[in-house]
Amino acid sequence: MGLSRRHRIILAILILGAFAQIAQAVLIREGLVVFYGNEVSLGAFYGSWLLWIAIGSLLVFSRPAAPLAAAAQGWLRWLLLALPPVLLLQVLLLRLVRLVLDVSASEFVPLGQLFLSLFLVTIPGSLVLGLAFPLACRALDDATAPNRTVRNVAWLYGADALGALLGGVLFTFVLLRWFGLAGTLGVVMLLLAVAAGLLRGQGAGSRWPHWLPGIIGVLILLPPVGQQLGWQLDRLRFRILHPQMQLLDSLDTRYGHVELARLGNQTSVLQDGRISESFPLPREVQQQAAYLMAQADGARRLLVFGGFAGGLVTELLRYPVQRIDLVQQDRAAFRRILPYLPEADRQALRDPRLRVHFLDGRRFVNEQSPERPYDLVLVLDATPASAYSNRFFTLEFYRRVQQRMAPGGVLCTRVSSASHYLGRTVGGFTGSVYHTLKRVFPEIAILPGDRHLYCAAALPERVSESPEVLKQRYLAIPLDPRPFAADSFHTLLQADEIGYARERLEEVPAELNSDERPVTYYLNMILWGRLTASGLTDALERLRRLGPWPYLLPLLLGVLLWLLRSALEGFERPRLQRQSASLALALLGLIAMAVQLVVLFSYQAHVGFMFQRVALLNGLFMTGLALGAWAGQGVARRGRPVPALAGVLSLVVLALTALPALLVLLGGARGDWQEGGYLLLSALLGLLTGSGFPLAVAAAERERHGVVRSSGIAQAADNLGGAVGGVLTGTLLVPLLGMRWSCWLLAGYGVLALLPLAFARWMPERIGWLARRGHRAFPWSGLGWALLWAVLLVWGWRLFTPDGTARRVHFDDQRLAAVSGSATFEARERPFPHYLGSGGEAGKATVSLSTLAAAPGVRGYAGPLNLLIALDDNGVLRGVRYLDSDETPAYIAGIQQWLERLVGRDLSQRPLARQGIDALSGATVSSRAALAAIDASARAAGRVAFGRDWAPEGGGRERGSPWTEARLLATLALLLLFFPAYLSGSERARLGLQVATLVLLGLWLNSLLTEVDLVNLSLGRWPSPRDNPQRWLLLGFALAGGVLFGQVWCGNLCPFGALQELVSRLGNRLGLRRYPERRLETAMRFLKYLLLAAMLILVWTTGDGRWARFDPMQFLFSGRWPAWAGILAGVVLLASLFHYRFWCRYFCPLGAFLALFNKLALLQRLAPKRRFEHCDLGVRDEYDIDCIRCNRCLTGIDTRRRRRRENRRRKTGLN
């Protein structure tokens, strides 16, 4: 062949691009069939496809000197030869997936397993494709002059994209139509054999590796071979999906895969692997027809969407109708089914009243003339289990149908439900259809069952749920004979069943289903998850309640923290520009994939046959990418890629902002204009996003030279971004947020990509006041920032998530009996959950309830206390149990024993708060809150259960104001003493302060700041300042002190720290103190930050405050120690003899949090100047994160530099 080496490589990549597009389309279609047509498989597929391509690229670029890259062209040839058998293997694996997962035909594949199987199946092919691109770039670079990297990459990118377009067109219009799946595989083998042949160098050995796949491909193309192979593959898949049924026929339509099968004397039509119709079912059809015609009393013109095979249309023709318009999706599928239908159905097609229309249902409704309105419209054979069929349950569809109906017209539709019990998930799913329908048709009659049948009308009393009314209407229809017994309406329509269904449907929150936000489709996924016990369902439910902001948070936080780190630690401008260009490229990849999925979803919703057009749409998109790459390459050659990249991003943001309006316009367009509009849109979006690729490559190449690395980085970043975009958009964004918010969210990502570019371009490399604070105390700066990102992200998500923590307000009989002494209980819900007890050893009527249910406003240190209390009808307290609270463990340790002393008290005349009860030692506030909660609950329960006024307010001894209590005054005095002690720098003054802290705050008041306070603050649980001013004073001081002076709380006012300090000084005096090797000690000091991050994340994600209750200071001064707490405290104090403040330095999460304030310390210049050379704790910098402001370095007495030298000498001597 006369082609140069360069041209042969480019041609080979063009063929590879075509193959990639064809392979994608084949696997997507296989996935849709296996997973019952649900488009969530699209997002999962694209995500894993692109991820493995990215990993393949990374494998090459991370080792540019490896043999793979050194013999790039040769390896590329072998990869091309490997691809056809890999694709065949992937198709077989997908067809066998249900067998492997052991999921029967009647079940959905659990969501997690769906994602996992797609993830694994895509590995071989996409990994190979990922390896191929950077190898091709290297091969091309070897074949051309140097310094043409950007141009070479752009050529290949363009060839790849053009190949994708050709592949898409070829697959959509030629291969499927003429050759089927097996023939397509044959063509693919032939093409790749040619491509591999192009890459074969001179004298490169035998030709048979290229000829053999080519010959096999040609063989498969031969009709007998290809058809037989295709049929066997179909049979294999069918046998696995439906082992009991016999496959009669199958074909691919533009909407999906249709099969015809038989089981016994029943024949079924399957759409995408799922049974959509079965026949003959004469009884069911007769009943249905009778019910529908009775609802639409006097209907003459009917519109029916699908379902001819079920026989309903034939039955309806027995009624006095004038016209039935039947809309069937696909003519070819209809003709294939006809021979299997009963004779009566085939005869019905000759009835002049019946007109069959072969086009998409939505399109029919859009184009139908409103002058010929319908009396009855039936949408009975769709189910909102995919984006495609969900379009027959949307607001837009119902509105359009209403415009085609007569004023008294009736619309009937059916949706999966449950016969007798509508749980939260099922109710939500069927309820969303109900409420959407109700928005357009205010009158709805419900026929409950395994599928709810809704008949809706605009006029009042047009539809009815009365069996007698429907019976009379039915009898008024001139029908002879009557196949359906009129009295059966009474059996069919059960008033209490209908009443229950209506009540439940009215109760569920109304989520309206629309084309723009297909929420019912998402609810179907959740229902699917519940039915398959998928662990993802709870996460999906939580996500449903969130808006768009939680999706923006990870990137927003990541970018902001990255820029903050760069400002603090300083940066090298070229390196930062390269990193920001890579980020921009990754985000462009994400946006490109995400927006293409939005277009696909919109296409599916408005046009409907994405199954057929997916290859073409993707091919056009890839073409747009290629054209964009060409344009971008031209700009990159001018030498200013970074500003140009910023320009591209800005244009992308503008386009995304306008896209929702454009999609609405396209949705309303007609016929070919609509489809053409979508095709053009795909190309334009590809053009815009593709132009960024060469610009990012140019920006990356400036710092690192080497075509393999540049192209590898670029492709990896692009594909990784695409992987995330695919999964995120396909599975979450569009169904949850809708298309509008999805586009705006993507625009937000574009804006965030601009920030680092602007920062790298304009910010000075060093900002004085920030850089001074940038001292790195630990060698793992990246890990520290990653932890900070993770913590802030989880906290941010927590803020957006409604508090789902369930507090116990319902109880079982056993527990109630133990507290109240009654034997039987009657549960009541209003006005709050409570239980009326009787019998048993109580001998009287009792009432039991949770204080949280009746008195949630009563608060302790950190919120309400939850107690289970029981009172008899005389107002005597029969029992009390502590359930849960958010208090510090020290304050509630021993509370159960204290509560039990209250049993037997009479609340009928006076509340407990005025009965002179001593507070729980060391927990005054918590115990007062408990008494107040019991009083308030008794008051409420007495009124509700027995009509009595118990625990009246007023009278008895009232306690004093908390503002004049000794605890507050003592705390205030201590805090005031801090200033002279700290600012003077006196060792003795500070020691005196430490002792005072230990005695006052620790031993006397047991009032410490702990991690529980930190967690409660983060969850918005504040102590009441009116009832607890002392706590506010401590919190405020710790925070304000940190901002002004740094971590002064830890070094001066923490009682537990003070205790450790005294123990450590004792150990030093006894000569016990040891100093570990500096680097080891530094590593261990990082541990407390890990503990802080783990603790916060666990508490926020689980909602269980238990994860924050492990610090010894939470128990130490209360005198009541749980089992392991004593051991922990003992270990810590013992260790403090040998290591200064052992817990503070290595474990204290609160200390780790307060240490962050060392980066602020706005007024630390007022404090005594520290002498870092005397510090024995490794502090070397003014803003070192680990300085607890102990000021021991001022005198150096306790730091004992001389003794440390002796220790070191001793160690060296031992060695």
Add this chain to the structure above:
Amino acid sequence: MKHRLHHWHRGDLAFVGLIAVTLVAIWGVLGVEDDTRPGQSWRRIDLERFQSYLQEGRLSDHEASWYHRKQETP
């Protein structure tokens, strides 16, 4: 760590030992146990717990109230 420790002294080992013991004690205080966590072995049913949850209404959140409707006092 960028700089690896090349020589371990007795004191360093003791220090690491103290750290480890403290971590174990923290684990003990948290009282983490291998309980039935959500999503694990969904085919295994703890009948006693199930019975308790059922009676408390935690499984249904009152969704089955249609079966047990009581006369509510105003």
